[in-house]
Amino acid sequence: MxxxxxxxxxxxxxxxxxxxxxxxxxxxxxxxxxxxxxxxxxxxxxxxxxxxxxxxxxxxxxxxxxxxxxxxxxxxxxxxxxxxxxxxxxxxxxxxxxxxxxxxxxxxxxxxxxxxxxxxxxxxxxxxxxxxxxxxxxxxxxxxxxxxxxxxxxxxxxxxxxxxxxxxxxxxxxxxxxxxxxxxxxxxxxxxxxxxxxxxxxxxxxxxxxxxxxxxxxxxxxxxxxxxxxxxxxxxxxGRDVSLVVEKGKAKPGEPVLVVDGLAVRDERQNLTVRGVSFEVRKGEVLGVAGVQGNGQTELVYALTGLLPIEGGTIRLLNEPIRHTSPREILERGVAHIPEDRQRHGLILTFPIHDNMMLCTYYKNPFARGITLQEKPIFNNAEELVKQFDVRTPNIYVNAGTLSGGNQQKVIVAREFSRPIELLIASQPTRGLDVGSIEYIHKQIIKKRDEGSGVLVVSSELDEILALSDRIAVMYKGQIMDIVDANKTSKEQLGLLMAGVHPTDAKNTK
Amino acid sequence: MSETATPSQTKTGNRSSLAQELLVPVLAVVTGLIIGAIVIVASGANVFDAYGALFTGSFGSPIRLIEGLQVYFSTGETKELLRAIYPFTESLVTATPYIFAGLSVALGFRAGLFNIGAEGQFFIGALCSAFVGYSVKGLPMIIHLPLAILAGALGGALWGMIPGYLKAKFGAHEVVNTIMMNWIAFRLSDWLLNGPMKASGFRPVTPNVLPTAELPRFFDDPLRFNLGFFLALLVAYLVYWFLFKTTTGFEIRSVGANPDAAKYAGMSIVKNLVLVMALAGGLAGMAGSAQVLGVDHWVGQGFSAGYGFDAIALALLGKSHPFGVVLSALLFGFLRSGATNMQSRAGIPIDIISIIQGLVIVFIAAPAIIRWFYRIRSIKTEETVLTRGWGK
Amino acid sequence: MKKLYFVIAALIVASLVLTACGGGGAASSDAIKVGQVTDLGGIDDKSFNATAYAGAEKAVADFGVEAKYLESTQQSDYNKNIQQFIDEDTDLIVTVGFLLGVDTAVAAKANPETYFAIVDYSYPDCFGTDFVEGQTCGSATELPNVLGLTFATDQAGFLAGYAAAASTQTGKVATFGGINIPPVTIFMIGFEAGVKYYNEQNDANVEVLGWSTAASDGSFTGNFDSLDDGRSFAESFVQEGADIIMPVAGPVGLGSAAYCQETGSCKIIGVDTDWTVSSPEYTDVILTSVMKNMNIAVYDTIKSVVDGNFAGGVYLGTLANGGVGISAVAGASAELNAEIEAAAAALSDGSLTVNGVLGQ
Structure with a gap:
């Protein structure tokens, strides 16, 4: 040869x-x-x-x-x-x-x-x-x-x-x-x-x-x-031993943080892509949303975070309804959002890291006093977060676009986790990242759960869903096929649900 | 993201970035002048005569300055001295509306908007200032002058806000709308100058503004250098402060750099688009104010030779940074002003300046040419997205 | 990068050289220096500015004076361009157009040693009580170093109107202007009078569209640059039945000429210069041109400076002194030519006046 x-x-x-x-x-x-x-x-x-x-x-x-x-x-x-x-x-x-x-x-x-x-x-x-x-x-x-x-x-x-x-x-x-x-x-x-x-x-x-x-x-x-x-x-x-399994204890679910009932959403092209979705996310648990990309998960998350209007149904966040609610109000109610497309929504690549680190809170104390931005707290905040979340960067003054994908994602995670949150919505949180970064981000998500936040993870990677979730909802063509207990399901069953096979049939084949 | 794009940049950070930022514009200007020289030679004229006249026309002749100073110190007579500094002050006078109009377009660029309407906003601003300047009588200067400037700023702001609102509300593209607003402004001013705002007599011009609304001049006639220039510098600093040191400025830059991320971060796109267009219009309106209150004192047809359009080029050259805009405006002011002397003494048509300006803009828009020409290693600097294309 | 340093160094050296040889100013000779400041139309406007400069060029050939021009692209250039010529110790500064009226007067007062001539304007221009010299108007008194060059274009317009009335097939002729200001309407007044005189003499009933001296109003494009307006105005006049049109709006008229040429439905009367010379491509549709011989006026003014007998005041170009006139009327019979000549003679000796015909 x-x-x-x-x-x-x-x-x-x-x-x-x-x-x-x-x-x-x-x-x-x-x-x-x-x-x-x-x-x-x-x-x-x-x-x-x-x-x-x-x-x-x-x-x-x-x-x-x-x-x-x-x-x-x-x-x-x-x-x-x-x-x-x-x-x-x-x-x-x-x-x-x-x-x-x-x-x-x-x-x-x-x-x-x-x-x-x-x-x-x-x-x-x-x-x-x-x-x-x-x-x-x-x-x-x-x-x-x-x-x-x-x-x-x-x-x-x-x-x-x-x-x-x-x-x-x-x-x-x-x-x-x-x-x-x-x-x-x-x-x-x-x-x-x-x-x-x-x-x-x-x-x-x-x-x-x-x-x-x-x-x-x-x-x-x-x-x-x-x-x-x-x-x-x-x-x-x-270059070191990594744990490919996310170590996590048993969830201790509390009050519902997010209750979604019969939600319908149209995408930017006015197609009805979410058709009557109902679920709830409780404090201290991770609800995973599995499904092949393009089955309405993106629009579901956009509706939850105020980026798309609600067509029908209700969303209640901490018992308060969300309807015509601006993204800012939703953020202020304690929702952190790791967006699916980090370069489109999550970061401003031409802005330095320190600005990206306060992208959602720039108008608040201590970053702003009146209408003027306060450089010192902004820089300090970024320095601290870079250290705490191990963002690999020469300094906080370089543009976010110069970072590798994993480090960009860490910037987003650092920013979103740095304020008090009730609900974390993480969409494709590790897409395109390397093993080391995946391990790190998974650990952070579980940590948030254990601190008592509700967590909604949307991912098209089944391994990720299985590793993180306590319960798993499977979306197909804008609807939830079934919500299953993560400990009592298998890849095969999820795969069938993702392909649109009815839950009872999916169970039978197990 | 390519894995290899980062190393050189991450190492230097943003410390040497000022030099890098300036490198291409400076080389673009130099190259523009060199090619302009070639054109001059090709037209059979003497480059040294031409650029010499351009230089003395924009900065003044050093010999005359020395002579003027000698006369002044020996006799106290200022006439020669004033004559020596006249070209320099005229350049600053020309640069003044450029600074305002350049800031207007630059502010739009920062928010991802292409304000082609600066010319129309300039006219409206000038007409509003002129109107308050000649019709409101009996006020002291301390009130009348600010009022006249404010009128120009508000008029321009209204003219800018309309396309901003149409864009935000209906998605109508601002390029189309601002061009439309330009034509409305031009025709409206034709009508106003021949009708409601026409001075007595047959000339289609507005009455002169009252002395209380004039921007004070620092020297006797014919030197027109006035307070407007310093006002422009102050406003440039304020725009800088607003863009980079305030929360609203942060929002505007975010909306411009990545509207999706801005929306994600809870910023209102609609509010910011309208606000930016109104502010940009206000700045262009102030350009008109400064011109009418400081230089012309009346408005007639042909009030502007395209300050608002030159401003687009100027904002590009200044990389949409207020300080960059000031530098570019000075450059344009000196070139434009010096061109008169070049035309007269060296017989070079004033159009050569337009050629040089055009070349500079080409080089700014396509920095690859400059990098290739001077063999500058391609340093991947941040690419500023100026506008976001059509639709949306 | 080495190449870059070289370029920068070369540039610094070049700028030093430039500074050194600049400032010396133009070579001073004893020749009389003439400078013309154009209005916004620029030197190539085929009308106004071009005609005036033609006079300067003839003077260069005949008297060996130095002549040059500066083009104004905006309002604030007027002053600047005049200052430029003053700075160069120009002997005679010719400014073109009423928009330079104030700036010319101010500069003339500040520089009594310099001669000025202003086309289409004259001093005093301050009337009534509510004026400020140097601002709302130029001067309340005649200026000894300024000659206003004005033209009795109504006399020439009269002849054009007569020729138009004699040539129309439809019995209707038309005129329109750029804006409603005296330098424009004076053509139209003369035109109307000429038509009226033809009607009286020949018992005809030719109608004038687009202008009425009695109402002091008519059709105006509102600008001096839109060829499209010229086209659409011509089109609407033709639809109303006119077949001869006199556009008094600079280049706008070329749009009308193009329309006439394409449709073959009308003829044009040129203004300011002989359009068969300035725009020969339209010769076939040009009936005649009302000529305002600014070249002659400017030439004569330069001559007076050369001869050392320049005098301020007002020059009025008339049929009698050749300051105005009309070009040959296309297809005119010997009879018509004779009638026109007779009218011209009567206008020159004052036995016939425009106002008289119009009954004013």
Missing amino acids: TNVLELRGITKRFPGVIANENVDVTLREGKILALLGENGAGKTTLMNILYGLYKPDEGHIAVRGKQVEIHGPNDAIAQGIGMVHQHFMLVPVMTVTENVMLGIEPTKNGIILDKEKVAQRIREISDQYGLEVDPHAYIKDLPVGIQQRVEIIKVLYRQADILILDEPTAVLTPQEVEGLFKIIDTLIKSGKSIIFITHKLKEVLAVADDITVLRLGKVVGSIDPKEATSQKLASMMV
């Missing part, structure tokens, strides 16, 4: 930081290499070097045993290397065919675009690898999972046989992840080799033939998946 790709002694320095130091990576022909590491470990830098976007300071790259120089994506393609980026590079208002041919437009007679030829080739590729993509569909109409397949087609169309998939599962639902793994399997069977970049341990164990772990820009080690366990990989990534 030959090595199709070898990176030897790659070093890349940025001012003040060594992103990669003497990194060796080997990809065997027809195999899947998982490149594992926390955010900031240097995975993306390494792949950008391979793709010609950065020039390494030291080291070399060999493709099929021959040393090559890669100066840009075109060189990479010429060597048969194709990359599927984490953030898709697609034009939404164009069709699949048009997106695929962008940059290498074939023509009839040198002038007229030969779209049909491309569409034909896409159909062939799609059939060959079981991608099921319609060449004439518009990107904007396609679900995320299919868009990713279009990216894969783009790479295959350019006849790549070494595929780099950068965090391919970060944006996918569990079902879409399954689909992706099947596609990867087909690709391998037809002789392609794949580098799979991720920080999700279970995926690595499920698909990889080889595993290379990076930490702080260096290779920590390579390991055979047969000998690896989640625990072991996590320790290698983080």
